[in-house]
Amino acid sequence: MNKEVKELDLIIIGAGPAGLTAAIYASRAKLNMLLIEDAIVGGQVRSSYTIENYPGFKKVEGGTLADLMQEQAQELGAEIDEFDMVERVQFSDSEKIVETSSYIYKPKAVIISTGAVPRKLPIANEEKYAGKGVHYCAVCDGAMYEGKTVGVVGGGNSALEEALFLSRFAEKVILVRRYDYFKGEKATLDEVLNHPKIEVMYNWDLVDVNGAEFMEKAKIKNTLTGEEKEIVMDAVFGYIGTEPKTKLFKDYINLNPQGYILTDENMRTNIKGVYGAGDVREKAFRQITTAVADGTISALDAEKYIVESKRVK
Structure with missing residues (x-):
């Protein structure tokens, strides 16, 4: 089946805070644009x-904030x-192709804001x-672990915040931290x-988990003494960093050794008219506010690029 080819000004791939912000600015600029998201x-x-x-917002639920941005x-x-899943891309300074299961899009500019996914526990x-x-x-x-004992592995804000959230359900939360600091x-x-329901285990690392059909115990190792032991644990939640969703773009876009997109301060990649924004790009801090800033900058620069490309024609 031959897919219909659609030409438009801008495609944004990924609808997190960076992508949604870019969509807001692109829409205000009256660009012919499309925001593609493969999940929610x-x-x-x-x-x-x-x-x-x-x-x-002094305090806001994540789902509420996402809904407001989308709205x-x-x-x-x-x-x-x-x-909708992007199946293939092809980028060059002169042409951009983004193919989904239904269409082949030929935008003048592309903003990649696919974000990152949690890194799996190395067990x-x-x-x-x-x-x-x-x-x-x-x-x-x-909520699956009401009244149970659960573990959290990690040392950043995500691990701390999720330990607090899990304390709403679990009888006990064990925060496993391989160092003596957060x-x-x-x-x-x-x-x-x-918090009375949270126990912090400094200088311990998760080695593996065991059980029958479901997890029942965690094997941990002291990073200072080498001591190993098993503790009863019904579940473990990993927060040991993230991995960027850049596999689709690696043949065209310059990435750092960890797979994050390399950009300049205007979110430009090595391909003219292709931008990286949000958690998917290399940067020191990954927060909602920094993602929103990236989305803003990428959309504004993309608008200029699109206008200039139209003048050339």
């Missing part, structure tokens, strides 16, 4: 239970294609107990350390 709109923000560091973009005229039985005790989203799966915000850390 909102990205990682939607799986955040409570957000307390986004300007204008604003669509009211401005943004077209969003949800649950032998990760796949065996995936969804059966090994998880990466407390908001998604935490990298999260002090206010959040203080709340964790003072």
